[in-house]
Every structure is written in C-alpha cells, then in structure tokens.
Amino acid sequence: MFLKCLSVILTLEYVVGAQVRVDPLVLINQGLVRGEKAVNGDYSSFHGIPYAQVDAANPFGASLPAPIFADVFNANRHGIKCPQITDKEKNKDQVISGSLDCLTLNVFVPSKASVKNPLPVLVYIHGGSYINGDSANDLVNGHKLVEQGIVVVSINYRLGPYGFFCLDVPTVPGNQGLKDQYSALKWVRDNIVHFGGNPYNVTLAGESAGAASVLYQLYAKKEKLFHKVIVESGLPQTPGLHVEGDTEAAIKVAGYLGLNTTDTEQALEFLTKSSTDLVIAAVNDLSMRLVPCVERSFSGVQNFIEADPFSIEPSNKIKNMEILIGVTSCEWCDITDRDPSVIESYLTVAFDFDNVNLNKATEAVKHFYLGDKDASEDTGLLLDAFSSDYLFIYPTEIAVAKLLKEKAGPIYSYMFNYVSENDGALVDHAKHASELKYAYANGYEQFNDDEKLVSDRLSQLWANFIKYGNPTPTKTDLVPLIWEPVSETSRPYLKIDLDLAIEHRFRQESVVFWELFYDNFRQSHRFTRQCSLE
Incomplete structure (x- = not known):
C-alpha cells in the first residue's frame, strides 16, 4: 500500500544482444506494468494497457472494470484494434479485423517525467468515421510532443455496431464507443500520475470522427476530466457524424x-453468439450508418447524448474551455465522386427533402460551385470545394459560433495549407488529415528540410497549447507571430504553410452561401427544424 500511494517508478534491467536495456516498471491501480525503453533512451512506451473490458455477455453495451493484474503486465501489445472493416477503395478488397479484447490504450512517457514534477498530458482519439481506426492511427507516438515534455496517451474504443447501436432497450441505449472514451479518460485521471503525468493538465485531442468525439465529450454532462481541447477536421455538426x-x-x-x-x-442474444467478423460484414453489406445518436431515456440509465449537436445545451465544462480548432484547405480533395448525382447524395445525408426542394437545393449548389457546368471529371476541384465546405468548413463555423455564444474560449482557429512535393496533392490543396504527420512528427527522420520546418512549427504550436492553453505565448524565431483567438465579431485564423500568416474568415463567400442555404431550407434539415443557428 505504501508503494502504491508513493507511485514509485521502478526499473528492470536485462541484456538485449550486447546492450543493456533498462525497461520501466510502473505501479498503477491495477498492478505492476512493464513498458519498453526507446533505443535512444528519450522516452518509454506502454502498449495495450486495458482501461476496461468488454462484457462478453453483452458486447454492445456497458463495459466492465479494467482487470487487476496478478503478475507483472507486459505492456508490449502492439496492433490491438476493435472489430472493424477497412474503407472501400478502388481495386482493393475490404478487410475485416480486430477483436473485442480491445479496450486498451498506449502511453508514451518522456524520460524526464516524474511523480514529483508531473508533465502535461495529451489524450488522443483516432478518427475513422466510427467504422475503423485504432490507437496507432494518426499519432503513433507523438514523438515531437514527447520530446517537448508531454505525456501522450492514445486510445481504442468500440466501433460500428459494437460501439454505436442505438436501440430501444436499456442494455444498449447507444453511444457505447463514446462511453468507452470516457472510461479511458477516467483511467487517465486515476493512473497517469504514476507515469509522471499531471491528471489536472490534460488536453483532449482528435481528428475527423475523433475530433467530433472531443466535442461530444465536451458537451456531455459528465465529470470534467480534461482542461483543453484540440479539434482537427471533424465536428458533431458534420453531416453523417450524428444520426x-x-x-x-x-x-x-x-x-x-x-x-x-x-x-x-x-x-442481441443471437448477435452476441455470432462472430464479430460476420456482424461487421453484415452491417457493411446493409450500408448502415452507425454513429453517435440521441439516446432514448430509460430509468436508471444515464444518457451520454441528450440532444442533437445543433440544439444541445452547454455542459458546465464549456465556459472558459481553451480550444484549438481547424481544417485543411481542401478537406475532401480526391474523395468526392465525379458523378453528377454526388451533390444530391451528399445533401440528403443532412436534409430530408421532398422532390421539389431537392431539385431546388441541388440547383442552388450547382450554380454556386459549378456555374452552368455539370458535375463531371472536368469539375473535380469544384466538387471537392463543395464537399469540403459542406462537410467541414461550414460545420466548423457552426461549432465555433455556438461555442462562442456559450462563453468557451479562448478559441484559436487554423487552416493547414502546406503540401509537400512528397504528398501527392496540388499546391494549396491540403487533404483531410494531412496535418497529422507534421503535428505529431510521424516519420520525422525521413522528412526533407521544408517538411521538418513545418513539423517543427506545428508541433511547437500544439505543444504550447497543451502546456499553456496558448499556442503562441511569445514570439520566437521559429514562430515569429502572435496567434489571436476568434471573437463574436472577428474570425482570425492561422494559415499554416511553409510560412505562417494570420488571415481572416477562411472561405467567407462559401460560409455565407451555406448560412443562407441552411436558413432557406431549415425546415428540411434533419436537426435544425426546431433550433436557431444564430
């Protein structure tokens, strides 16, 4: 008991080849955990620590507490993922993988971390449309952040039917994947101090569906387990990320x-006995969209989401919450179909049109983005602009306006525009998730000089925000400007390219178009019929 209270970090020494490696032993609430020391000695990593367990009797519902370790737990379990299927791609078969033994997280700890002087913590939620992804996605180990004295945690959570069945029974009311994320945050609150992390200086970050999850966690009326948020290219208001x-x-x-x-x-009893591969394949074949939803109310069951993201009331966590939020310059580049029906199919994700209004709405979008041209290969970049604005740019403005109204802040807005010669994209057309490898320095050793400069700047901005709640507390040679937050009357944003610049109101004409579009077709929108976006 004395050791547990003291949160002692022990070490174990053994020989690997001709070298002596010292691996860390950490005493957490579940028992002793053995990690792995990096070859260069700069940090230690712990892979696959369970923060909860899926209930085998009800794999679609509430999780069970994390296991207690009878012996030393070897945290070297790489590649764990929850049941999922890969995205559809041309000339590639979709692959089903993963198991229900997946409620795990990874921890990356700078060598200088200690219980006496705990370091800031980043908890990262992966993207993947709530269909796929895992704790190794996007982030890997956040090398540049760990290098700057930040403890990094990446988490798994249930996906597809196991995470997002929203049913009319109290055992599976919905949003179990979000509840898994919350369980992981509780684990961090209870255990991260043993690794030398500060449980009261935690930043919650995510990209795409992970970013939407960050805001779902922010709005949930649950205990405050984080203190700053980073929202990268994903919102609950994004069409298709709430149903x-x-x-x-x-x-x-x-x-x-x-x-x-x-x-x-x-x-449910039948599906519980069925293989996860069969269940995932069936959901895919049926083209089901299983994502966060408003849960039905049941006696004795606390809801995680009580209203749609346009009308949900603010939680007590939102006031004065420090937020860093942004997009890439061409979020859906090379993803949008070149088919003439693509505009209709995208619009009907968020709007429930009759035939007359669907035709009217489609024509309005075509005239704004394509002029008198038809959707085709020749109008590809124009269609990319439409889908990027519709799915990300305007929803970001909706989210920011709502957060400002609810007294969140400061809120720092960015637009990532850098395209390397190695990225396979057009200049000024940075794709969805393209900032991740620079912010978290994945593959930094192979970067060219320009890529390293962008990565150094971006990881410094992110690290400053994680540490201080301000990405530019002072001007430096690396970041020679002050990043001003947005306000009710102004929308400055940091344009991140080979050079940094403060600009204002990204894609303003498009934002105004979508404001008018939403206002004109409000009665057809699936969620804004009863609420105001002002």
Whole structure:
C-alpha cells in the first residue's frame, strides 16, 4: 500500500544482444506494468494497457472494470484494434479485423517525467468515421510532443455496431464507443500520475470522427476530466457524424444473418453468439450508418447524448474551455465522386427533402460551385470545394459560433495549407488529415528540410497549447507571430504553410452561401427544424 500511494517508478534491467536495456516498471491501480525503453533512451512506451473490458455477455453495451493484474503486465501489445472493416477503395478488397479484447490504450512517457514534477498530458482519439481506426492511427507516438515534455496517451474504443447501436432497450441505449472514451479518460485521471503525468493538465485531442468525439465529450454532462481541447477536421455538426438512431438495427443485422425475429433482445442474444467478423460484414453489406445518436431515456440509465449537436445545451465544462480548432484547405480533395448525382447524395445525408426542394437545393449548389457546368471529371476541384465546405468548413463555423455564444474560449482557429512535393496533392490543396504527420512528427527522420520546418512549427504550436492553453505565448524565431483567438465579431485564423500568416474568415463567400442555404431550407434539415443557428 505504501508503494502504491508513493507511485514509485521502478526499473528492470536485462541484456538485449550486447546492450543493456533498462525497461520501466510502473505501479498503477491495477498492478505492476512493464513498458519498453526507446533505443535512444528519450522516452518509454506502454502498449495495450486495458482501461476496461468488454462484457462478453453483452458486447454492445456497458463495459466492465479494467482487470487487476496478478503478475507483472507486459505492456508490449502492439496492433490491438476493435472489430472493424477497412474503407472501400478502388481495386482493393475490404478487410475485416480486430477483436473485442480491445479496450486498451498506449502511453508514451518522456524520460524526464516524474511523480514529483508531473508533465502535461495529451489524450488522443483516432478518427475513422466510427467504422475503423485504432490507437496507432494518426499519432503513433507523438514523438515531437514527447520530446517537448508531454505525456501522450492514445486510445481504442468500440466501433460500428459494437460501439454505436442505438436501440430501444436499456442494455444498449447507444453511444457505447463514446462511453468507452470516457472510461479511458477516467483511467487517465486515476493512473497517469504514476507515469509522471499531471491528471489536472490534460488536453483532449482528435481528428475527423475523433475530433467530433472531443466535442461530444465536451458537451456531455459528465465529470470534467480534461482542461483543453484540440479539434482537427471533424465536428458533431458534420453531416453523417450524428444520426437519428435506428432502433431496429440489431433486428435487421440478425435477419441478414439468418434469424427472423422482431424482438431486439432476441436479436442481441443471437448477435452476441455470432462472430464479430460476420456482424461487421453484415452491417457493411446493409450500408448502415452507425454513429453517435440521441439516446432514448430509460430509468436508471444515464444518457451520454441528450440532444442533437445543433440544439444541445452547454455542459458546465464549456465556459472558459481553451480550444484549438481547424481544417485543411481542401478537406475532401480526391474523395468526392465525379458523378453528377454526388451533390444530391451528399445533401440528403443532412436534409430530408421532398422532390421539389431537392431539385431546388441541388440547383442552388450547382450554380454556386459549378456555374452552368455539370458535375463531371472536368469539375473535380469544384466538387471537392463543395464537399469540403459542406462537410467541414461550414460545420466548423457552426461549432465555433455556438461555442462562442456559450462563453468557451479562448478559441484559436487554423487552416493547414502546406503540401509537400512528397504528398501527392496540388499546391494549396491540403487533404483531410494531412496535418497529422507534421503535428505529431510521424516519420520525422525521413522528412526533407521544408517538411521538418513545418513539423517543427506545428508541433511547437500544439505543444504550447497543451502546456499553456496558448499556442503562441511569445514570439520566437521559429514562430515569429502572435496567434489571436476568434471573437463574436472577428474570425482570425492561422494559415499554416511553409510560412505562417494570420488571415481572416477562411472561405467567407462559401460560409455565407451555406448560412443562407441552411436558413432557406431549415425546415428540411434533419436537426435544425426546431433550433436557431444564430
């Protein structure tokens, strides 16, 4: 008990080849955990520590507490992922992988970390549309952040049907993937001090669906377990990242797999006994969109999401929350289909149009983005601009305006525009997630000089925000400007390229178009019919 209270970090020494390696032993609440010391000795890594367990009797519902270790737990379990399927790509088969033994996290600890002088903590949530991804996605080890004295944690959470069935039974009310994330945050609060991290200086970050998750965690009326947030290219208001839950989803999946029933509990019992590969494949074949939803209310069950992201009331965490939020310059470049029907199909994700209004809305979008041209290969970049604005740029403005109204702040806005000669993209058309390898320095040793400069700057900005809540507390040779936060009346943003510059109101004409579009078609929007975006 004395050792546990003292949070002692021990070491174990053994021979690897001709070298002596000293690996860390950390005493956490579950027992002793052995990590791995980096070859250069700069940091230690702990892979695959369980923060909770999936309940085998109900893999779609609430998790069980993390296991207690009878012996030393070897945290060298790489490549763990929850059940999932890869994205559809041309000339590639989709691959199903993962297991339910997946509620784990990774911890990367600078060598200078100590219990007496705990360091700031970054907790990172991966993206993947709530369909795929894992704790090794995007971040790997946040090398440049660890190098700057930050403890980095990356987490797994349940996906697809195991994380986002939203049913009409109290055992599976919905949003279990978000609840897994919250369990991971609770684990960090209780255990990160043993690694030399400060549980009261935690930044929650994510990209794409991970970024939307960060804001879902911010709005959830739960205990405050983080103190700053980084939101990279993803919002709850992004079309497709919030839906009205399909309460018959389990029945439909069970029916596809051969069980004819109208009873949700019976369907869940059948799916629990089915292989995860079959369940994931069935959901994919049925083209189900399983993402966060508003949960139905049940006695004794606390909801995680109580309202849609346009009308949800602020939690007590939002006031004065420091936020860093932004996009890339061409989020959906080379992703949008070149088919003439693409505009209609995208619009109907967020809007429930009748035929007359669908035609009217589609024509309005075509005229604004394409002029008198038809959607085709020749209008590819124009379609990319449409999808980027619709899915990311305007939803970011909606989210920022809402947060400002709720007294969050300071809020720092950015636009990442850098395209390297090695990125395979057009200049000034930085794609979705393209900033990640620079912010977290994945592959830094192979970067060219320009890439290293961008990475040095971006990781410095992120590190400053994680440490101080301000990305530019002072001007430096590396970052020779002050990044001003947004306000109710102004929208400065940092344009991140080979050079840094403060500009104002990114894609303002498009934002105004979408403001008018949403206002004109408000009664057809799935969630804004009853609320105001002002």
